[in-house]
Amino acid sequence: MSSLDRECDVFCRALIGRPAPxxxxxxxxxxxxxxxxxxxxxxxxxxLAAFAxxxxxxxxxxxxxxxxxxxxxxxxxxxxxxLAILESYAETSRSVDTPRSRSAAEFFARAALSGVxxxxxxxxxxxLFLGPRxxxxxxxxxx
Amino acid sequence: xxxxxxxxxxxxVHFAQTALDRxxxxxxxxxxxxxxxxxxxxxxFEKLKSSLERPDEYLLGRRFEAVAPPGDAKEYYGFPxxxxxxxxxxxxxxxxxxxxxxxxxxxxxxxxETWTAGAFPFHDDEMVDFPWERGTLAPYYDxxxxxxxITGVEDDLxxxxxxxxxxxxxxxxxxxxxxxxxxxxxxxxxxxxxxxxLVGRSRVATLSRPYDGRPACTYTGRCLLGCPxxxxxxxxxxxxxxxxxxxxxxxxxxxxxxxxxxxxxRVREVVAEELAGGGFVRVPVDVLVLAAxxxxxxxxxxxxxxxxxxxxxxxxxxMDNRQVLVPFVNLSRxxxxxxxxxxxxxxxxxxxxxxxxxxxxxxxxxTLKTAMIHPIVKSLPIDLAAAIRxxxxxxxxxxxxxxxxxxxxxxxxxxxxxxxxxxxxxAANTTLHVTYAPEAGEAPRRDAVLRRVRRALGLLGCFVxxxxxxxxxxxxxxxxxxxxxxxxxxxxxxxxxxxxxxxFENLWLADGTxxxxxxxxxxxxxxxxxxxxxxxxxxxGER
Numbered sequence: 001m002s003s004l005d006r007e008c009d010v011f012c013r014a015l016i017g018r019p020a021p022x023x024x025x026x027x028x029x030x031x032x033x034x035x036x037x038x039x040x041x042x043x044x045x046x047x048l049a050a051f052a053x054x055x056x057x058x059x060x061x062x063x064x065x066x067x068x069x070x071x072x073x074x075x076x077x078x079x080x081x082x083l084a085i086l087e088s089y090a091e092t093s094r095s096v097d098t099p100r101s102r103s104a105a106e107f108f109a110r111a112a113l114s115g116v117x118x119x120x121x122x123x124x125x126x127x128l129f130l131g132p133r134x135x136x137x138x139x140x141x142x143x
Numbered sequence: 144x145x146x147x148x149x150x151x152x153x154x155x156v157h158f159a160q161t162a163l164d165r166x167x168x169x170x171x172x173x174x175x176x177x178x179x180x181x182x183x184x185x186x187x188f189e190k191l192k193s194s195l196e197r198p199d200e201y202l203l204g205r206r207f208e209a210v211a212p213p214g215d216a217k218e219y220y221g222f223p224x225x226x227x228x229x230x231x232x233x234x235x236x237x238x239x240x241x242x243x244x245x246x247x248x249x250x251x252x253x254x255x256e257t258w259t260a261g262a263f264p265f266h267d268d269e270m271v272d273f274p275w276e277r278g279t280l281a282p283y284y285d286x287x288x289x290x291x292x293i294t295g296v297e298d299d300l301x302x303x304x305x306x307x308x309x310x311x312x313x314x315x316x317x318x319x320x321x322x323x324x325x326x327x328x329x330x331x332x333x334x335x336x337x338x339x340x341l342v343g344r345s346r347v348a349t350l351s352r353p354y355d356g357r358p359a360c361t362y363t364g365r366c367l368l369g370c371p372x373x374x375x376x377x378x379x380x381x382x383x384x385x386x387x388x389x390x391x392x393x394x395x396x397x398x399x400x401x402x403x404x405x406x407x408x409r410v411r412e413v414v415a416e417e418l419a420g421g422g423f424v425r426v427p428v429d430v431l432v433l434a435a436x437x438x439x440x441x442x443x444x445x446x447x448x449x450x451x452x453x454x455x456x457x458x459x460x461x462m463d464n465r466q467v468l469v470p471f472v473n474l475s476r477x478x479x480x481x482x483x484x485x486x487x488x489x490x491x492x493x494x495x496x497x498x499x500x501x502x503x504x505x506x507x508x509x510t511l512k513t514a515m516i517h518p519i520v521k522s523l524p525i526d527l528a529a530a531i532r533x534x535x536x537x538x539x540x541x542x543x544x545x546x547x548x549x550x551x552x553x554x555x556x557x558x559x560x561x562x563x564x565x566x567x568x569x570a571a572n573t574t575l576h577v578t579y580a581p582e583a584g585e586a587p588r589r590d591a592v593l594r595r596v597r598r599a600l601g602l603l604g605c606f607v608x609x610x611x612x613x614x615x616x617x618x619x620x621x622x623x624x625x626x627x628x629x630x631x632x633x634x635x636x637x638x639x640x641x642x643x644x645x646x647f648e649n650l651w652l653a654d655g656t657x658x659x660x661x662x663x664x665x666x667x668x669x670x671x672x673x674x675x676x677x678x679x680x681x682x683x684g685e686r
Contacts, residue, residue: 014528018171021593030207031207034205036207038212060526063528067524068524072212072214076213079527080211080521084203084517084530086198087201087516088192088199089198090192090193090198094190097534097535098535099480099535099536099538099539100532100535103477103478104474104475107536110532112644114525114532117524117529121526138333
């Protein structure tokens with residue numbers, strides 16, 4: 001399995017809780033081959049994406065940081081491209097577009113829990129990533 | 144009489160069809176990029192995701208160009224790859240803009256090949272600046288409706304969207320639209336009193352039953368990708384009909400650059416560039432009809448004047464509808480599943496009344512079903528995994544209001560051309576410069592209307608998330624108009640009430656170039672009706 005395939009798998013587990021089927025991995029690889037996803041904006045940007053690719057929990061941690069401080073960065077681009085691919089294939093589209101709540105009350109309760117979890121993840125991420133961000137702030141991304 | 148029509152969009156094809164019906168010979172000059180064939184027209188949107196070998200390529204593009212990347216942009220939808228041919232440019236048509244983001248089309252059928260089929264006739268009050276009597280356009284709305292098939296009902300909106308003949312029974316409603324309309328019916332008095340708002344069904348040029356050789360809508364949910372069956376009308380259908388007429392000649396692959404006129408200001412011929420070979424052809428004309436869309440038509444006029452006189456003209460009064468996208472959540476529909484096998488475009492419309500009925504704001508309500516979800520999900524201020532779960536619960540509750548604002552002609556909104564060298568068959572190549580500035584006081588007026596929209600949505604049980612409304616750049620609505628307006632009194636660079644450009648004996652302008660005012664409505668149906676009217680006048684020898 002190539003590094004992009006492994007990364008796709010990790011991100012897929014993070015987003016929809018299951019590994020990426022082969023067509024999804026193929027499409028994810030193609031998106032990178034045609035440079036649709038793009039290059040990292042900075043050394044830290046590259047580091048954040050690599051950190052996220054090591055496991056689904058790290059993905060969530062890194063994305064909680066990125067949605068606030070690196071919205072257009074490499075990690076967000078990879079995840080959004082993957083989401084677009086997931087919703088294009090029948091095998092995975094239901095996983096990104098199925099309701100779990102059965103009422104408005106349940107929706108708000110789940111959304112509130114998600115919000116609390118997000119705040120916790122983001123708080124941990126800000127502290128955790130401060131060092132790498134400072135250390136890499138002057139470096140260019142490696143090719 | 145040899146009538147030469149430039150363009151193949153909504154205005155051009157209805158002019159041509161009418162002229163042919165009146166016994167005239169018509170030659171149409173067009174770039175004419177053709178649409179790709181429909182892909183598996185029998186499959187629904189959901190079925191395509193399994194029946195296609197590469198659904199990602201179909202939905203996202205070979206180079207994933209249809210993916211909305213994360214960032215600050217708040218456009219909630221884009222054009223699918225299958226429709227990218229509509230916006231494929233032409234190198235020879237150079238343009239630059241300030242305060243405007245124009246969309247241009249050189250496709251067969253023009254920009255309306257991607258329209259949402261909203262077919263809303265202008266009310267007479269909205270045409271008070273037009274130089275004709277009340278009711279002038281009414282028979283032409285009837286005629287166009289008979290040609291293309293329009294569905295709708297008589298309801299509260301009829302007060303501001305006139306009823307016309309040949310309306311078909313409406314399409315089947317999706318559940319969310321049905322819920323909104325039921326709630327609107329129950330809160331009718333409150334909506335009018337508290338928000339000055341009327342709510343009703345959209346009029347759409349999509350068939351609810353088979354008509355004129357076209358099938359009825361089969362509710363495959365593929366509207367946003369391009370209707371695969373022909374139930375949703377696009378101008379290329381009328382072009383195809385014209386091409387069956389022996390008096391019609393269609394010459395594609397040609398970009399009309401300018402016309403040549405004599406000392407008596409009579410147009411003699413048209414100069415067009417052959418895009419395949421790079422050479423030029425000259426086409427003699429008896430009557431020239433420019434219907435290439437306001438920007439392209441204006442450029443032809445400007446280039447013609449520039450080539451003949453050396454002078455750069457400025458055509459003022461460019462108009463476009465400001466649009467604001469307002470996402471909302473219908474609380475009563477949270478946690479439900481959405482049905483993808485439904486009509487995807489707007490089925491509900493709003494009108495925000497104004498004391499000056501010309502300035503009534505119109506809005507279209509689209510309930511989200513099969514639109515790609517990632518543009519919305521990525522914009523939520525939470526990590527993507529959580530955003531996906533929240534969106535899944537909320538999908539069936541989501542909708543988008545597209546609010547249109549009227550526009551008036553102003554001198555600081557104009558088009559001109561600048562010579563940039565090179566040789567276009569004896570004349571310089573030029574760049575079209577488009578300049579637009581919003582009217583002073585637009586922002587507070589707009590915000591006041593948007594507060595009413597939010598109030599109306601609240602009365603319909605809907606919540607508008609703060610900070611997610613998106614003011615689209617000018618040019619995004621593609622309702623361009625007004626650079627050579629129709630007027631009653633003669634004045635430089637105006638058109639007669641019948642659409643003849645006063646500067647030339649035999650030049651007619653059949654598109655939005657001649658509109659003296661732009662109400663807050665989709666103008667495509669009115670373009671078709673006006674072009675039909677002008678063709679009648681030309682055929683009748685009127686000027």
